[in-house]
Structure formats: structure tokens, C-alpha cells
Amino acid sequence: MNLVDYLRISLIDRCNFQCQYCMPEGAEIDYILQQNLLTLDELLTLLREVFIPVGFTRFRLTGGEPLLRPGVVELVKQINAFPETKDVAMTTNGFLLAGMAEDLYKAGLRRINISLDSLDPDIFDQIIGNRGRSRWQQVWEGIQAAYEVGFNPLKLNVVVIPGVNDHEVLELAKLTIERQWHVRFIEFMPIGNNDLFADRGWISSEELRQQIREKWGLETAQVRGNGPADVFQIPGAKGTLGFISQMSECFCDRCNRMRLSADGWLRPCLLNETGQIDLKTPLRQNVTFEELREQVNNLLTIKPDINFKQRDSGTTGNYSRTMSQIGG
Ligand SMILES: Nc1nc2c(ncn2[C@@H]2O[C@H](COP(=O)(O)OP(=O)(O)OP(=O)(O)O)[C@@H](O)[C@H]2O)c(=O)[nH]1
Numbered sequence: 018m019n020l021v022d023y024l025r026i027s028l029i030d031r032c033n034f035q036c037q038y039c040m041p042e043g044a045e046i047d048y049i050l051q052q053n054l055l056t057l058d059e060l061l062t063l064l065r066e067v068f069i070p071v072g073f074t075r076f077r078l079t080g081g082e083p084l085l086r087p088g089v090v091e092l093v094k095q096i097n098a099f100p101e102t103k104d105v106a107m108t109t110n111g112f113l114l115a116g117m118a119e120d121l122y123k124a125g126l127r128r129i130n131i132s133l134d135s136l137d138p139d140i141f142d143q144i145i146g147n148r149g150r151s152r153w154q155q156v157w158e159g160i161q162a163a164y165e166v167g168f169n170p171l172k173l174n175v176v177v178i179p180g181v182n183d184h185e186v187l188e189l190a191k192l193t194i195e196r197q198w199h200v201r202f203i204e205f206m207p208i209g210n211n212d213l214f215a216d217r218g219w220i221s222s223e224e225l226r227q228q229i230r231e232k233w234g235l236e237t238a239q240v241r242g243n244g245p246a247d248v249f250q251i252p253g254a255k256g257t258l259g260f261i262s263q264m265s266e267c268f269c270d271r272c273n274r275m276r277l278s279a280d281g282w283l284r285p286c287l288l289n290e291t292g293q294i295d296l297k298t299p300l301r302q303n304v305t306f307e308e309l310r311e312q313v314n315n316l317l318t319i320k321p322d323i324n325f326k327q328r329d330s331g332t333t334g335n336y337s338r339t340m341s342q343i344g345g
């Protein structure tokens with residue numbers, strides 16, 4: 018059985034973007050009420066008393082947009098201070114990053130993944146649902162700031178949507194030649210916007226690799242990560258290219274993670290909703306930590322069954338929670 022030691026923690030279900038593929042404008046989303054959000058103290062208690070004792074040592078902060086959560090810098094510091102912590106990372110849209118990168122780095126964050134779906138500000142704004150002042154430049158500045166502060170590896174996440182940004186794959190891949198950045202192409206998943214998915218579908222990673230191979234060649238590479246990306250490199254490039262292929266491949270046999278939502282639900286698998294448990298309610302009812310650990314341990318035991326048995330039903334697109342609520 019695979020070691021499950023990586024917890025993706027959604028800090029907030031709200032976001033300052035409304036990406037077409039995640040939480041499109043007009044989507045009816047039931048936001049978590051303030052009183053139902055895990056407080057940062059509750060989250061730290063769960064980590065210290067429950068998750069770390071059952072074996073979790075790697076943590077990724079995500080959302081919604083994690084940089085919108087008040088106290089996020091202090092939280093990074095506290096998670097980093099647990100002696101058992103091996104890795105604290107974050108996935109962000111980068112919009113607020115320029116002003117926070119240095120504090121996050123000083124707090125102990127070392128790995129950061131930033132979403133950047135386009136190098137064209139107009140296409141970018143179209144994807145993130147922006148109707149006002151363009152947001153691209155500020156995200157770009159956030160990426161530069163993170164790089165200058167020293168985040169390494171620094172990864173850029175691109176969800177490839179046919180007919181929207183797939184023509185930019187070579188331009189995005191080219192970023193890795195001169196810079197030590199890691200660009201990852203993610204196959205579009207039917208969580209968040211079924212209509213767009215039905216209309217556009219997804220492009221397989223192999224098809225993208227073929228384009229890149231024809232232009233520059235491509236070889237396998239290594240970069241530090243805990244995730245499902247297959248990593249390649251343009252020969253001689255400073256950075257790498259990752260491919261996250263959840264639609265065309267099944268990497269569930271190497272699954273090492275669970276997800277904790279901002280309202281305290283623990284979810285064993287991204288692609289289906291089986292087996293989720295509520296940890297916030299029993300925590301607030303003072304159920305013993307021992308009992309909570311037992312519940313999480315039970316879920317760890319049945320996780321492999323949930324992963325494999327339920328995977329197909331998970332790609333049909335029936336979800337009660339969007340990606341912004343799950344944390345990706
Ligand atoms: N199906 C599936 N997709 C995943 C899983 N983990 C990550 N992804 C996809 O990969 C995207 C990017 O993930 P990131 O938040 O950057 O994290 P990661 O790839 O695990 O990070 P690293 O540790 O840096 O490799 C997510 O939004 C999902 O689309 C997973 O366990 N299952």
C-alpha cells in the first residue's frame with residue numbers, strides 16, 4: 018500500500034478570480050459561512066493532534082485563493098515549526114503574491130505553484146473572468162517576486178482548454194529554456210464547469226509532448242515534487258515541463274494524499290466524494306483526539322479501495338463541490 022503522508026489543506030473557498038474551468042461567473046456556489054470555517058487554531062490542533070500522529074508530514078496550502086486567508090503567513094510559520102514537518106508548499110493564483118512573497122519565504126514556505134494559463138493578458142482575463150482592469154501584469158509581478166525571493170522549485174500551472182489557450186503551449190514551454198521555472202500542463206477535469214468541459218473537452222498530455230518534441234526535443238527529468246506530474250525537459254533548458262494527466266492516465270496507484278476542506282471535511286480522493294468525514298463537528302464537540310485519529314486511520318485503510326473502485330464514476334462530472342472548494 019502506498020504511503021499517504023501528504024495533506025492538501027484548503028484554507029478558504031473564496032477566490033478573487035473566477036476561472037472558467039473552476040468557478041465560472043454565474044455559478045451558484047454555497048460559500049462556507051464564517052462560523053463554519055476551521056479557525057487557524059483548530060487547523061493547527063488537527064495537524065498536531067491528529068494528522069501528524071497518523072503519519073502526515075507534507076502539507077500544501079490551497080483554496081479558493083489561500084492568500085486571501087487572514088493569518089496565512091503565521092500559519093506557514095506554525096506548520097513549519099512542527100518538528101515532523103518535511104514540506105510546506107502552496108498553490109496560488111499569484112495575484113497577491115508580489116507583496117507577500119518575502120514574508121512567506123521568511124515564514125518557511127519554500128515551494129510554490131502559481132497558476133498562469135496564458136501569456137496573453139486578454140486571454141488570461143477571459144479565462145479568469147475579469148471584466149475590469151487587467152490582472153495579468155500583477156500576477157506576472159507576483160511570479161517574478163517569488164523567483165527573486167528564492168522560491169525553488171517555482172512551478173507554473175497551466176490548465177489546457179481546447180480552443181482557448183492550447184495554441185500557447187509552445188510559448189509557455191519556452192519559458193523553461195532560459196529560466197529555472199517548471200511549467201506544468203494540466204488536463205482539464207470535469208469538476209467546476211461541466212458545460213465548458215462538454216463543449217471543449219481536454220487535450221492529452223501526450224499530444225502536447227509531441228508538439229514540444231517536434232520543436233525542441235524532450236527528455237525525462239527530475240524535479241522535487243510530491244505530486245502526480247510526469248516531468249520532462251527540453252534538452253539544455255534550465256527548467257522542466259510537467260504533465261498532469263488525470264484524464265488520459267491513471268496515477269492512482271501512486272496516490273499519496275488526502276484533502277482537508279476549509280470547513281473541516283477530510284476527502285480521500287479528488288475525483289470522487291466517497292468516504293468523506295467531518296472532523297470539525299467532533300472537534301468542536303470535544304470528541305477525544307484518540308477517536309479522531311482512529312477515524313482518520315480507518316479512512317487511510319479504506320482509501321485504496323475508494324481510489325480504484327470509484328475512479329470511473331469520478332470522471333463523469335457529478336460533484337457537489339467545485340475545485341475551488343476542494344482545493345485542486
Ligand atoms: N486526479 C488528481 N489530480 C491531481 C492530484 N493532485 C493534483 N492534481 C492536479 O494537479 C493540479 C496541480 O496540483 P498542485 O496544487 O500544483 O500540486 P502538486 O502537483 O501535487 O504539487 P507538487 O508537490 O509540487 O508536485 C491540481 O489542481 C489537480 O488538477 C490528485 O491527487 N489527483
Ligand SMILES: C[S@@+](CC[C@H](N)C(=O)[O-])C[C@H]1O[C@@H](n2cnc3c(N)ncnc32)[C@H](O)[C@@H]1O
Nearest residue numbers: 039080081108109110132174205206340344345
Ligand atoms: C483550485 S486552485 C486553488 C489554488 C489557487 N487559487 C490557484 O488557482 O492556483 C488549484 C489548482 O486547481 C486547478 N484547477 C481548477 N479547476 C480545474 C479543472 N477543472 N481541471 C483541472 N485543474 C483545475 C487550477 O488550475 C489550480 O492549478
Ligand code: SF4
Nearest residue numbers: 032034036039081110
Ligand atoms: S483555479 Fe484558483 S484562481 Fe481560479 S477560480 Fe479556482 S480557486 Fe480561483
Ligand code: SF4
Nearest residue numbers: 269272286287288324
Ligand atoms: S484521482 Fe483520487 S486516488 Fe487518483 S491520484 Fe487523484 S486523489 Fe489520488
